[in-house]
Amino acid sequence: MALTGLQIYKYLPKTNCKKCGYPTCLAFAMKLAQKGAELSACPDISEEGKQALDSASRPPIQLVTIGAGARKLSVGNETVCFRHEKTFVHEPGIMVRLRASDPKEEALALVDRVERYCIERVGMQLRLNGFAVDGTGAAPAAFAEFVAAVKAKTESPLVLMSGDPAAMAAALQKLPAGATPLVYAASAAAAPEMAKLALKHKCPLAVRAPSAAGNGHAGSLDDLAALVEQVTSAGVVEVVVDPGARGFGDSLAALTQIRRLALRKNFRPLGYPTITFPGEGASSTEEEVLLAAEHVAKYSGVVVLDHFSPEAAYLLLTLRQNIYTDPQKPIQVTPGVYPVREPGPQSPLLVTTNFSLTYFTVMGEVEGSGVPSWLLVVDSEGLSVLTGWAAGKFDAEKIAKAVKSNEMADKLQHRKVVIPGLVATISGELEDELPGWQVLVGPRDAVDISAYLKRWSAN
Amino acid sequence: MPVIDSIIQAATGKVAEVTLGGQGRRTVTVGGEAALPFLTFEGQMPHRPVVAVDVEDREPTTWAGTLRDAWGAAAKDPATWARAAVEAGADAIALTLASTHPDRENASPESAVETVKQVLAAVDVPLIVYGPGVAAKDNEVLVAVADATQGAGLALGVCEDKNYRTIVAASLANGHVAIAKTPIDLNLAKQLNILIADMGLPPDRILMDPTTGALGYGLEYTYSVMERLRLAALQGDRWCAMPMICTVGYEAWRQKESRVGEGVPAEWGDLARRGILWEATTASTLLQAGADVLVMRHPQAIALVRGAIDKLMG
Numbered sequence: 001m002a003l004t005g006l007q008i009y010k011y012l013p014k015t016n017c018k019k020c021g022y023p024t025c026l027a028f029a030m031k032l033a034q035k036g037a038e039l040s041a042c043p044d045i046s047e048e049g050k051q052a053l054d055s056a057s058r059p060p061i062q063l064v065t066i067g068a069g070a071r072k073l074s075v076g077n078e079t080v081c082f083r084h085e086k087t088f089v090h091e092p093g094i095m096v097r098l099r100a101s102d103p104k105e106e107a108l109a110l111v112d113r114v115e116r117y118c119i120e121r122v123g124m125q126l127r128l129n130g131f132a133v134d135g136t137g138a139a140p141a142a143f144a145e146f147v148a149a150v151k152a153k154t155e156s157p158l159v160l161m162s163g164d165p166a167a168m169a170a171a172l173q174k175l176p177a178g179a180t181p182l183v184y185a186a187s188a189a190a191a192p193e194m195a196k197l198a199l200k201h202k203c204p205l206a207v208r209a210p211s212a213a214g215n216g217h218a219g220s221l222d223d224l225a226a227l228v229e230q231v232t233s234a235g236v237v238e239v240v241v242d243p244g245a246r247g248f249g250d251s252l253a254a255l256t257q258i259r260r261l262a263l264r265k266n267f268r269p270l271g272y273p274t275i276t277f278p279g280e281g282a283s284s285t286e287e288e289v290l291l292a293a294e295h296v297a298k299y300s301g302v303v304v305l306d307h308f309s310p311e312a313a314y315l316l317l318t319l320r321q322n323i324y325t326d327p328q329k330p331i332q333v334t335p336g337v338y339p340v341r342e343p344g345p346q347s348p349l350l351v352t353t354n355f356s357l358t359y360f361t362v363m364g365e366v367e368g369s370g371v372p373s374w375l376l377v378v379d380s381e382g383l384s385v386l387t388g389w390a391a392g393k394f395d396a397e398k399i400a401k402a403v404k405s406n407e408m409a410d411k412l413q414h415r416k417v418v419i420p421g422l423v424a425t426i427s428g429e430l431e432d433e434l435p436g437w438q439v440l441v442g443p444r445d446a447v448d449i450s451a452y453l454k455r456w457s458a459n
Numbered sequence: 460m461p462v463i464d465s466i467i468q469a470a471t472g473k474v475a476e477v478t479l480g481g482q483g484r485r486t487v488t489v490g491g492e493a494a495l496p497f498l499t500f501e502g503q504m505p506h507r508p509v510v511a512v513d514v515e516d517r518e519p520t521t522w523a524g525t526l527r528d529a530w531g532a533a534a535k536d537p538a539t540w541a542r543a544a545v546e547a548g549a550d551a552i553a554l555t556l557a558s559t560h561p562d563r564e565n566a567s568p569e570s571a572v573e574t575v576k577q578v579l580a581a582v583d584v585p586l587i588v589y590g591p592g593v594a595a596k597d598n599e600v601l602v603a604v605a606d607a608t609q610g611a612g613l614a615l616g617v618c619e620d621k622n623y624r625t626i627v628a629a630s631l632a633n634g635h636v637a638i639a640k641t642p643i644d645l646n647l648a649k650q651l652n653i654l655i656a657d658m659g660l661p662p663d664r665i666l667m668d669p670t671t672g673a674l675g676y677g678l679e680y681t682y683s684v685m686e687r688l689r690l691a692a693l694q695g696d697r698w699c700a701m702p703m704i705c706t707v708g709y710e711a712w713r714q715k716e717s718r719v720g721e722g723v724p725a726e727w728g729d730l731a732r733r734g735i736l737w738e739a740t741t742a743s744t745l746l747q748a749g750a751d752v753l754v755m756r757h758p759q760a761i762a763l764v765r766g767a768i769d770k771l772m773g
Binding site for chain 1: 462463465466468495497498499500642643644674675676677678679680682683686687690713714715716718719722724725726727728729732733735736737739740743744747759763764766767770771772773
């Protein structure tokens with residue numbers, strides 16, 4: 001919960017000594033409230049004041065980093081329950097589970113496939129985030145060997161899964177220092193030893209609710225909170241919580257409750273990102289995708305899949321991108337004229353908006369058609385064709401202005417401009433705005449652009 | 460005190476309950492929620508969300524191959540198709556009178572009425588009827604259908620801000636439900652609900668269609684506007700409290716991801732499975748935002764989503 005400047009001021013020495021670099025303690029307090037200064041700049045703060053302010057300045061949901069280097073995964077730090085309230089900030093990690101009890105060659109081949117998997121969507125490279133290596137049913141030494149073999153193939157973040165502290169210790173020994181996998185999990189009796197291992201190797205620690213079956217009911221969250229307090233009082237800072245719920249309904253309830261407790265009640269013991277295992281609550285690989293989608297939308301920090309397929313990965317990465325797009329800032333491209341395949345004065349001129357999804361979809365189709373074309377991207381302030389039109393950001397006036405300011409008349413011998421089929425209704429108005437031009441109504445859907453362009457003629 | 464008691468969010472309003480069907484036909488009631496979707500720890504969700512299945516009155520030759528393969532010859536005849544849809548799990552049938560479109564067969568209102576009667580006779584689940592999507596013809600066709608099916612509790616679509624009076628009047632006179640469609644905007648949705656209610660149609664005879672964006676194609680806009688509408692309803696805004704209907708199948712199956720198997724990146728994976736999951740995931744994600752009626756197309760996607768609803772309802 002953020003404190004105001006005045007609330008912070010109460011804890012400061014009120015000596016106005018200026019050692020912090022600010023003229024008064026109140027000025028320093030105001031700066032702290034805006035997160036423009038560090039409390040450590042005050043040399044005279046009491047221990048009591050420091051503790052109070054530290055805990056108050058901690059974000060309500062702890063940021064947790066799994067792995068290291070370019071592929072490291074940071075989750076947590078969320079500030080809202082609904083994306084329209086502000087935005088969701090840290091996309092959940094989507095990982096694939098490998099079982100040490102599976103044939104090693106198959107598992108390692110899967111590592112290669114997942115590592116290579118990368119898909120571009122609206123100008124962004126989307127990928128999965130790593131592997132959960134599950135030691136269930138494997139002896140400590142075998143688990144450690146398996147982890148080492150996986151690590152040899154990937155720089156991606158890892159989750160090490162074992163209830164046996166001896167196996168976890170053996171596996172952690174096999175990893176290079178600073179690999180910081182997520183240790184899964186501190187649960188009931190093994191919690192103190194798991195906490196020690198996490199501290200020793202400086203790893204984040206997952207805490208799993210005591211009732212293994214989990215039902216999302218009140219009791220299990222209280223027990224989970226108690227267990228979290230046990231490991232944090234032992235010194236662990238970065239925690240990931242697993243409420244133990246596995247089904248569609250119980251996990252939705254549990255994850256919602258955890259998010260709300262952290263944000264609305266500033267309830268420290270559950271102020272951590274969550275981890276989910278949709279494969280454990282689903283009765284088919286298809287259903288696993290739907291449950292994983294639920295977890296992406298509703299509050300999971302790390303989603304561990306039991307099955308990898310390219311179509312499911314594409315779909316979940318797309319959903320994650322959708323849900324985590326900042327609602328205040330639609331992804332936009334720069335307005336202007338984009339030549340496709342070296343167009344000439346006889347090439348078609350198509351108009352679209354600068355909403356990134358619209359742009360990339362249309363551009364993909366124009367490129368795919370093989371027909372050299374001019375794509376004129378109008379500044380619709382990041383709105384799509386229909387919403388832009390409804391909001392007056394993609395109307396005849398705006399389009400005419402773009403045609404003129406980009407000097408399309410000088411670039412073309414013909415005088416034809418193709419508008420999206422969805423805004424066919426503005427064609428008359430646009431002809432009024434652009435004397436001498438003929439307005440053609442193109443397809444409603446981008447998928448039909450290729451066929452349209454192949455038929456198009458300047459004459 | 461268990462810690463979660465502190466975050467129970469008691470609703471001051473609830474979603475209207477809308478019943479489709481009747482007059483000897485099976486009825487389906489949606490709405491009535493007094494909590495966010497499936498959060499029954501803090502309020503009731505008396506009715507499960509339902510799946511209505513798209514049926515067209517002419518063979519849908521432009522539909523994605525995966526879909527046409529799934530329905531096969533059944534799609535040649537609306538009554539046969541509707542029976543197959545009920546077998547696939549349809550809680551309701553969403554019949555589109557596509558052949559009445561002036562640019563297609565331009566079929567007459569009388570023939571549309573015949574089709575509707577055939578479908579009503581073939582299945583006993585409630586019927587949603589969509590016109591061809593051209594305002595003037597929608598009005599002509601839907602009035603004829605509404606008059607000929609008095610008491611059958613149809614849902615008629617769609618009313619938009621520029622064209623709602625005729626359909627609302629026809630619903631009012633014949634005991635039907637009107638579908639109010641607005642373009643992904645809370646205030647426009649609210650305004651249209653008010654305009655429709657002003658004509659005398661009670662709130663329990665309105666479904667609202669907030670306009671659906673498919674996964675990857677504006678899903679997040681629909682998702683957030685639906686969350687906002689539902690939150691407003693639970694906070695007591697009765698003009699946001701109509702049950703929501705989403706045209707998931709139409710949107711999901713017109714995207715490239717569901718239609719194109721060649722010349723796309725290998726990372727897109729298998730076309731048929733991708734299309735089915737694209738529809739199912741669009742649907743299941745909108746369930747989380749408050750969808751009450753999902754209008755869907757592929758039998759496997761329908762089965763998956765119904766399974767998820769079963770589990771979410773416990």
